[in-house]
Amino acid sequence: MIVVSEKAKERILELRREEGRNDSENIRVSVKGGGCSGLMYDLGFDNSTVETDHVFEDKGVKIIVDRKSLLYLAGTTLEFSDGLNGKGFQFVNPNASRTCGCGESFSI
Secondary structure, rough: OEEEOOOHHHHHHHHHOOOOOOOEEEEEEEEEEOOOOEEEEEEEOOOOOOOOOEEEEEOOOEEEEEEHHHHOOOEEEEEEEEEEEEEEEEEOOOOOOEEEEOEEEEEE
């Protein structure tokens, strides 16, 4: 399961409105190879699922995760920061043994 912080929820809803998306478009989170630590997060809107996807809901936000990515994301919290140290979505992943400075890539 992926947990969504209150700030991340607010930003997701704001982005949905800004981009003119409807409420049926959910968030898809996946893990792909790349980045300075070997694996990187991918986050975007999606309104379709396939049979092997897992769908979670937290704070009214539906999150779609493919089966392979779920192995890397179990227990992760999706945060949003707009502070001086950077702005954007951040993943607090208890499975990551190492993360890069920008917080967008990790290794297990």
